Amino acid sequence: MVLTARINWGRIIVWWSLFLSCLMPLLWISYQAWTLNLGADPAEEITDFTGTWTLRFLWLTLAVTPLRKLFGWSWLIRYRRMLGLYTAFYALIHLLCFVTFILGWRLDLLWNEVTERPYIIVGSLAFLLLLPLVVTSTKKMQRRLGRNWTRLHQSVYLISLLALLHFIWQIRSNYLEVLIYGVILAVLLGYRLYLKLRTTHLLRMSKVHSS
């Protein structure tokens, strides 16, 4: 008798499609840089671009739970880790772009920026807080940490607020773009708050009934 492991081709295709799609922004901006197509200030362009995509990946990661619960798309959870890791990946590239293309690895400047500039401090803090989440992102760590894993990974809410603040603090005059990101985050976090309040309310109700 031959045992054939059933290969779920559909799942593999979706995984690879998503994996490659998430690389597209990086490939696109690299191509633009290679063909000298980033305009008069390529350093600012590439740093802005990678920063914006970090924010987008973080928002996408945070959208998984609301979408699952609202539309019953439970399969989405399979791809949440990938989105989270891409957030950290783009954050790292964004940071490297800033240090390399804007600061030219001048460590004296880097030190001043990291210790004195409010928006740099907030951005750096958000990045540092992402690191433990990356390290504990494996299934093995998830099992080992148990309930603490969930608690640790809830720090992503704080990280998202820091990331938004990092963005807000760079506004010169026009706040439309920041407002859009802010409203979306408010919905994503607000939905979780709503769920939590509803659960505690239901619990209290059931206690009242059983007593």
Next chain:
Amino acid sequence: MLIKKPDSIPSSEITSESVYLQRRQFMRGVGGLMLGGMSGLAHAVPEYPIDADLPRYPGPAWLQPQIRSSVRNNDYSTSETPAPYFNAITHNNFYEFGTAKKNPAQYAQEFKTDPWKVEIAGAVNKPGHYHLEDVIKPHLLEERIYRLRCVEAWSMVIPWIGVPLAEVLKAFEPTSKAKYVAFTTLLDPEQMPGQRSYFSTIRWPYVEGLRLDEARHPLTLLAVGVYGNALPPQNGAPIRLVVPWKYGFKSIKSIVKISLEEEMPPTSWNLTAPNEYGFYANVNPKVDHPRWSQATERRLPSSLLDPNRIETTLFNGYAEEVAGLYKGMDLKKWY
């Protein structure tokens, strides 16, 4: 079979581009020599290398001969290399046309800059609404190569063509009441999409101001051209201010009103964020913007391989000329 184009011109008869450019330069030099007896004026404005695919802005017919006869003022020019034309015309802060640096080059191309009127108002003997032509025509245009330092900590070297503001003001005879000069940019939401935005914290029109002694300083220029041509709309056509020792936002663009005032006039960025932008806005590496350092700057063009970061200098390197204006003033307090 021999195929020959009947109307082909022998290549020996075609003026090579370099010879053509030399001739133009020579003619400019002649104009300069005839007009300028002053020291440092007898230098022709060179032809700047402009890529064929980039737009040129010849300007209105009345301005073209005046630009052609303009001369370089070496006494007031830096010897640093000007930024490539491409950088100067595609990297602009002109929020009337959008807040991204590339927006003005995208959205200002249809901006109508001729005919143009400038109102001269306030404490002057000859107030009125003047055609720009009449404001500029009486003066010899000079080229000045200045450093331009943006408050956002980048900088460029730009070859402006213009006339010292002091000369223009003199023509309208300021009275003894005049202590400040106030400037206003055009208010025209139909042409300026940035003025239609609901999400801008700047109240339009954009306004700026200088103390009268700053306005009369020989470095302060009213520019009508760059790179040997007229001003592109994205750079503030048809007439803008250039104050090289102050952050770029002081150098107001597309001016429609110049008014001599008794009191210090309001200025747009100061109204928007008074703790971040003062009236003076002198370039100063020791006085940081609350959100970022002003100690260094990125000199554009920079590439990804080299950020070209340099130290910022007091008054953008013009301390020798302008420090006297601020003698005894606390520059930290009067930022």
